[in-house]
Amino acid sequence: MQIDNSREWHWLKGGLLTSLLSVATYFVFSAIAERHYPFGVTAGFGYIAAAFARFFDGLRDNPVIQRFGTKPDALIEFFLVIGLIIGGFTAAKLSKTWSPEWLPATWVKYHGKSSTRRVAVVILGSILLGYGAAMSGGCTTGNILQGWAHLSLGSIVAGASFFAGGIITARLLYPRTGGDHAAH
Amino acid sequence: MLLIKILFGLITGFLFGYILTRTGVTKYPRVMGMLLLKDFKILKFMLTAVISSMILFYLLGDAGLLTLSLKTLDWGKLVGGLIFGVGMGLLGYCPGTLAARIGEGKRESIIALFGMAFGIFIYAWTIKPVKSALLTGEITGDISVLLGINHWFIIIPAAVLFAGIIWLANKHVSDDRVNF
Numbered sequence: 001m002q003i004d005n006s007r008e009w010h011w012l013k014g015g016l017l018t019s020l021l022s023v024a025t026y027f028v029f030s031a032i033a034e035r036h037y038p039f040g041v042t043a044g045f046g047y048i049a050a051a052f053a054r055f056f057d058g059l060r061d062n063p064v065i066q067r068f069g070t071k072p073d074a075l076i077e078f079f080l081v082i083g084l085i086i087g088g089f090t091a092a093k094l095s096k097t098w099s100p101e102w103l104p105a106t107w108v109k110y111h112g113k114s115s116t117r118r119v120a121v122v123i124l125g126s127i128l129l130g131y132g133a134a135m136s137g138g139c140t141t142g143n144i145l146q147g148w149a150h151l152s153l154g155s156i157v158a159g160a161s162f163f164a165g166g167i168i169t170a171r172l173l174y175p176r177t178g179g180d181h182a183a184h
Numbered sequence: 185m186l187l188i189k190i191l192f193g194l195i196t197g198f199l200f201g202y203i204l205t206r207t208g209v210t211k212y213p214r215v216m217g218m219l220l221l222k223d224f225k226i227l228k229f230m231l232t233a234v235i236s237s238m239i240l241f242y243l244l245g246d247a248g249l250l251t252l253s254l255k256t257l258d259w260g261k262l263v264g265g266l267i268f269g270v271g272m273g274l275l276g277y278c279p280g281t282l283a284a285r286i287g288e289g290k291r292e293s294i295i296a297l298f299g300m301a302f303g304i305f306i307y308a309w310t311i312k313p314v315k316s317a318l319l320t321g322e323i324t325g326d327i328s329v330l331l332g333i334n335h336w337f338i339i340i341p342a343a344v345l346f347a348g349i350i351w352l353a354n355k356h357v358s359d360d361r362v363n364f
Contacts, residue, residue: 001213001362011225011359014207015232021203022237025196026250032189036253039196041280048301053308064308075186076193081283081297083197088287090198091205100289104212104276106364119295125274126282126296128267130303133279135264135314137255140278141200143265144230147255149237151326151338154255158265163219165269170219173273177220177364 001106007095022146033073038150040142041084042133043068044077049130064134110174136161201284210281210288217362219273224353231346242339254326259318271303 022038030036046068053059053069068074092098103118111117133139136158138147144162147155204210209226217223244250255261272278275296277285282300285293307314328335 001217001364003208003211003213003360003362005208005225005359008208008359009203009206011207011229012232014203014209015229016236017203018200018229018233019236019240021196021199022233023240023244025192026241028192028196030250032185032192036251038253041283042304044193045279045297045300046304048298049304049308052301052305059308062308062311064304064311068304072189076189079190079193080197080200083194083199084201084204084280084283085197085287086194087198087201087203088205088210088284089289090287091202091284092288095206098289100291102291104290104292106213106216106362107276118292121274122292122295123299125271126299127303127306128271129275129279129282129296130271130300130305131307132264132266132268132271132303133300134304134307135260135318136268137261137264139268139280140230140272141280143255145233145237148234149241150252150254151238151328151335151342152254153323153325153327153330154257154261156327157257158255158261158268161262161265162269162272165266165271166219166273167221167269169270169273170216174216174220174364177222 001109007097018145019149022149029073029076033071033076035073037073038142038146039077039080040138040146041077041081042130042137042139042142043071043074044079044081045130046134047074047078050074110176132165197283200280201287204281204284205288210277210284210290212276213362213364215272215276215278215281217364220364222357222364223359223362224357225359228350228353231350235343235346238339239343242335252326254324256322256324258320258322260314263318 025039050065050069053065059065143155144159214223218226245252282293282296328338
């Protein structure tokens with residue numbers, strides 16, 4: 001799979017800018033969200049789940065729904081998710097890499113053009129992603145980019161588990177490529 | 185006040201999404217390549233961000249300018265983390281990159297957005313048994329609390345370790361192609 005790396009930013013640039021964004025916004029969010037917290041993405045999806053839960057009487061007093069439905073950080077993160085979509089769009093347009101795509105080309109190469117199969121995997125994968133993020137208190141952003149930087153005990157375990165679960169799943173999904181150690 | 189929250193959420197998300205897409209870490213072959221140990225651009229990006237923000241957070245914390253926020257350690261971190269990892273392996277991206285991908289025109293990620301929210305909804309349904317089984321016996325703190333030493337004795341070795349991983353990955357694997 002050829003990737004045109006010359007059209008992308010260097011990892012060092014992206015990584016340093018991300019860290020500056022983390023630290024700068026930490027002060028802002030601590031001031032406006034009524035608690036100290038490193039920015040994450042999960043609560044933004046939780047905000048959508050909480051909005052959906054309004055239609056279910058049994059979930060009115062649910063602590064998870066309460067947390068995502070009423071805390072200011074969930075509202076902020078909901079708009080952060082919207083901002084991510086706009087940011088991704090702008091970056092792709094400005095670098096002229098925006099292209100509509102249904103299924104990832106790499107997936108098609110190994111698993112065929114059947115969209116039913118891919119959509120089933122996407123639905124299952126994203127439900128597990130949401131469930132796991134809610135249980136482990138954050139996603140890659142909250143637990144690794146932020147939690148590891150804080151040396152947070154819980155995040156170190158969560159982040160390591162992300163990799164463990166991901167590596168095993170990737171090997172099962174791509175068995176023919178996972179085994180060899182070819183680097184170049 | 186509500187407007188400020190909305191605005192800062194939008195601005196932060198915009199900048200973060202711009203960085204993610206522009207650096208190419210939202211790409212399916214890069215994420216799967218990392219999990220298959222074949223492409224390390226995302227790992228290098230991530231560890232760079234961690235080293236840099238770790239040092240900045242703790243310098244500012246020691247200077248009394250900010251209060252660190254630490255997540256609690258319980259069994260949910262391990263079990264939830266593994267479930268999240270399986271989800272990430274199936275999808276080929278994570279929640280933040282999922283949102284940026286929607287902006288890039290990757291249409292299947294729209295399904296994933298609702299799937300992710302639905303996953304949290306299911307979590308809310310199951311919170312009672314999960315809480316009693318997994319979310320007990322909590323420890324809160326940074327890793328130096330557990331080891332009982334000054335945090336700089338962890339920060340510096342951690343930064344050296346991560347920098348070593350970045351150096352090794354960068355030396356052996358090119359970012360120009362994902363080999364599968």
